[in-house]
Amino acid sequence: MSSKRKHDKGTSYWSCSTQSNHTTTPKCRPGKEPCRNLTLTDREVRLFCRHIRKNRHVAVADLVTWARQSFGKTISEASTRRYIKRCGCAFYKARRKPFLTSSNKRRRVAWAKSYLSWTPSQWEKVLWTDESIFKVSYGNIGRKVIRKKDEANNPSCYKRVVLKASSVMVWGCLAANGVGNLHFCTSAINAPDYIRVLEVHLRPSVQRLFGRKRYLFQQDNSRPHTVKIKTWLRTKHVPVLDWLAARPDLSRIFGEFLREI
Numbered sequence: 001m002s003s004k005r006k007h008d009k010g011t012s013y014w015s016c017s018t019q020s021n022h023t024t025t026p027k028c029r030p031g032k033e034p035c036r037n038l039t040l041t042d043r044e045v046r047l048f049c050r051h052i053r054k055n056r057h058v059a060v061a062d063l064v065t066w067a068r069q070s071f072g073k074t075i076s077e078a079s080t081r082r083y084i085k086r087c088g089c090a091f092y093k094a095r096r097k098p099f100l101t102s103s104n105k106r107r108r109v110a111w112a113k114s115y116l117s118w119t120p121s122q123w124e125k126v127l128w129t130d131e132s133i134f135k136v137s138y139g140n141i142g143r144k145v146i147r148k149k150d151e152a153n154n155p156s157c158y159k160r161v162v163l164k165a166s167s168v169m170v171w172g173c174l175a176a177n178g179v180g181n182l183h184f185c186t187s188a189i190n191a192p193d194y195i196r197v198l199e200v201h202l203r204p205s206v207q208r209l210f211g212r213k214r215y216l217f218q219q220d221n222s223r224p225h226t227v228k229i230k231t232w233l234r235t236k237h238v239p240v241l242d243w244l245a246a247r248p249d250l251s252r253i254f255g256e257f258l259r260e261i
Helices: 002-021 042-054 060-071 077-086 102-114 191-209 227-235 249-260
Strands: 126-135 167-175 178-185 216-218
Touching: 042 060, 042 077, 060 077, 126 191, 167 191, 178 191, 191 227
Parallel strands: 126 216
Antiparallel strands: 126 167, 167 178
């Protein structure tokens, strides 16, 4: 009897292991809901993963339609989301990047190569300037609130918002050894306003940060920085650092720094 039981155990174990190696049923974890048989085969899953890599901005509804037409199988939206997760992907908020043409890319590479040999002491001579807009928030500005399940309608748990929040534009400058003047703009800034800001704040900032040392003035290519500004800088003998269009990388860092101060 004992030898027969051992033989039965071995046979059942061999049949289960063989069956698990030849089916596409995923492994189930104890205590979880029963596993579901996969609608798509391994080859179809690979095609599915290849399709979402080529079409990263496709909506789930369009992806369901494509899968039904391509594989000839009834696939629900929930199953489609599971296949996306099985491919190692998920839905994330896309990062915003400026659109760059081939000409912009070539100029960026040329600009980077021209300043590749600069030393840290040379970059310390740059006076970085920028304008940033800050929205004035009212009331509770936290994205989340700590509450119980039945306290959704508690007034203290609401997020107070306004239809059009007021904002303020700030101009500032900084260098490696400190920060310069900060100017609050009362309205949208144009070329004459920008010249007045530079006349009031540029020279004191340069004297405080650099003294009589040489420096380079940096500004982005926004709309107020027109030919009038370049002519004014040339007449004032202000050395300017070459800056490319559609280059917001350092400007974003500058904006975050202004938020801290």
